[in-house]
Amino acid sequence: MKNLIKSKVLNNTLVFITSMLFTLNTAAQSAVFSTEVFNNIKQQYKGQRWLALMWSVDCPPCIKELAQISKMYQQNPSLPVILINTDGDDELTEERETLIAKYQLNSLTQFYFIDGEAARSRYLIDPNWYGELPRSYFYNANGERIERSGLVSEDLLKKWLL
Amino acid sequence: MNKLIKTLMKQVPLILFSVLVPAEGLAYKHTEKSKSDHKANIQSQQCAPENITCAKTVTSAFDPEGKLWRLWSGNKYLFYSISADNGQHFGAPVKINIKPEKISARKENRPKLDFDDQGNVYISWAKPLKKKYTSEIRFTYSTDGCKHFAPAQTVNNDGIESGHSFNEMLVTDNGQVVLIWLDGRERKNNPNYKGSALYTAQGKLTDKGFKFDNRKLADGTCVCCRIAMAHNVGKNTDNKVTAMWRHIYDNNIRDHAILTFDQQNIPAQAFRASFDQWHLNGCPHQGPGLSINEQNRYHMVWFNNGEKGKGVFYAYSDNAGENKSTPIKIGDIQQQASYANVISNGNIVDVVWIQFNGENYQLYHQRSQDNGQTFGQSSIISESPLDPDRPFLIKHEGQNFVSWHRPDLGHQVIPL
Secondary structure: OHHHHHHHHHHHHHHHHHHHHHHOOOOOOOEEOOHHHHHHHHHHHOOOOEEEEEEOOOOHHHHHHHHHHHHHHHHOOOOOEEEEEOOOOHHHHHHHHHHHHHOOOOOOOEEEOOOOOHHHHHHHHOOOOOOOEOEEEEEOOOOOEEEEEOOOOHHHHHHHHO | OHHHHHHHHHHHHHHHHHOOOOHHHHHHHHHHHHOOOOHHHHHHHHOOOOOHHHOOOOEEEEOOOOOEEEEEEEOOEEEEEEEOOOOOOOOOOEEOOOOOOOOOOEOOEOOEEEEOOOOOEEEEEEEEOOOOOOEEEEEEEEOOOOOOOOOOEEOOOOOOOOOEEEEEEEEOOOOOEEEEEEEOHHHHHOOOOOOEEEEEEEEOOEOOEOOOEEEEEEEEEOOOOOOEEEEOOOOOOOOOEEEEEEEEEOOOEEEEEEEEEOOOOOOOOOEEOOOOOOEOOOEOOOOOEEEEOOOOOEEEEEEEEOOOOEEEEEEEEOOOOOOOOOOEEEOOHHHOOEEEEEEEEOOEEEEEEEEEOOOOEEEEEEEEOOOOOOOOOOEEEEEEOOOOOOOEEEEEOOEEEEEEEEOOOEEEEEEO
């Protein structure tokens, strides 16, 4: 049991440190979501428009939105978008990574909800969001946001991000 | 090799970062908030497939003798265990001895279990296929007290690699096995087809097993919410069955529909069951709940986040859903009230749902003693620090129970 606890602590250490590195804008792989890293991202993007997109492997419209983002990202590598996967299930890691790789979004800043804590993480982002997907948060230069549930049109994405 | 690269990728940031920040302190800061109290989560590292604690979903049902069965999946197998004391104690897990295959068992998708009055056991599930969002509805049964199960068979008969999921199954009083599911076959030939279709397959046990025909019940359903199904058990209801599901109305309005259908092929009319005007081109991931009593009163619960209705609602109908009572609001939407289920037992109507108070998930219960006219105070009957499964209501004779699984913590059966 002691070894298991050590292993769990080490594992959490690794995922947390990896996630902190994102806030330094250096890493290029998905990291665990926390309020701290999200606040850091908000600070990092202050002064410009950006989008936080919530998605799940169980949500077909989310995949359509990932495809739209991918298209824009290939043309504009500095696209101000972060992805947050909301599954909160370690068994889905491979599926999540496969989809991200398929749409060539590996280098985009992205996070995932920790296993077993999907609703908690959702609540930290927005207590008035009930889990419907895709969920988009459009942030303006002042850090104010407008939320939108459902697939967002390509026109709106372009208007906000480009 | 891929694993090695992934491990290295994880280690490199650790090495880089360890010179900047004391890693241990940060790690504890994070774990304190999220997992320090969740000792049981450590169990997830030692999960055997038959360990119900590690399952994502559990399905419970009473057999004709009053024994309580629970069903779950692990590592491509189905397992069950049986309780003779209403869920206080369960026997050892038993593996259902059929060929292993993928089984959809998370969130809105889960295997189903029911019995006929002879005690024959019927099980169905959705089997994911290779292509994303494609699956088949699968079925097996046992007629010899679970010594043997029939080889699993596919229920949908289109042979198309498409979505067939969110299966529901029940056995009517006259022994008809009724399956329903959401079916994506229409999209294969019509890319403009909106949503999925509701299909049914039905049959009775014969010496040659089951051969399922498929019948379409409705077009244009939402694609990612569970369906609710209930048996019309009242007199003169001809063993009909009723389905309630999230439908796509007009321009992506995700409200609910309800349809009572028979065992033959007589067309039936679906009625709109909710009018909350939730405009969403996306996935709510929350299906409704339905229970029908001996007087053929339909008790319905659902979640919406629409212009005209936000939260969990309860309503009843005495004419198959054509007219409804004024919906009653259930729970506190400020605390994320969701995943409601309902059951009727004489004049008693029990509703359960989950809320999240910022720290823990709480299982709520509220009871009506007057057939759904009014409800008493709600109360918290259980909690979970980790993402729980949906709660489901079951009954045996005069007693209602809630079956609630909390992955990493365990399965509970709570008498109401």
